[in-house]
Amino acid sequence: MILIINSSANGIDLLLDDKFAHFDAEKQAIALPNAVNDFMNQNNVKMSDLTAIGVIVGPGSFTGIRMGIAYAKGLAIGLNIPVVPVNLFELYLHETPDAFVAIDSGRGDFFVASPQHEPCTMTIDEVEIEQMKSPSTVGHKPYNLIYAKDIVENKIKNNKNEPVIPMYLRPSYAEK
Secondary structure (H helix, E strand, C coil), X not given: CEEEEECCXXXXXXXXXXXXXXXXXXXXXXXXXXXXXXXXXXXXXXXXXXXXXXXXCCCCCHHHHHHHHHHHHHHHHHHCCCEEEECHHHHHHHHCCCCEEEEECCCCCEEEEECCEEEEEECHHHXXXXXXXXXXXXXXXXXXXXXXXXXXXXXXHCCCCCCCCCCCCCCCCCCC
């Protein structure tokens, strides 16, 4: 059984097979352990039933991403199971493989990726030009977290051992 953790935006999203829960949380670091325990208990699943943990590594909230990764790694080490990174672009492109993904960063630009573009940031003017080269544009609608389970399973099956590190597409405020 695979647990998916997403703390890259507001609140906490958890997925366990086809069961999904969203927890509103102002302080994600405080809420995440309790949210996971509550979610597991609600679904009558023990931590020892987990075979892997998938964690959303970005793009998104700097602090939320780091906290989610740290919690997922700690839990995985304690359970001796793999932790697998998933980024939001993978979720969008899983459903629409030939799309141009443009996610509003909330800071006047967009997080972008496509089959022709490595993940990066672009201005609205750049997005308007580049998106015309793809048959569709996504990112303006919610992604479906259910695809994270497929992505994690495929990475494990193909022995794709990626480092579980944050996907930051620009420097943090502190780095500036």
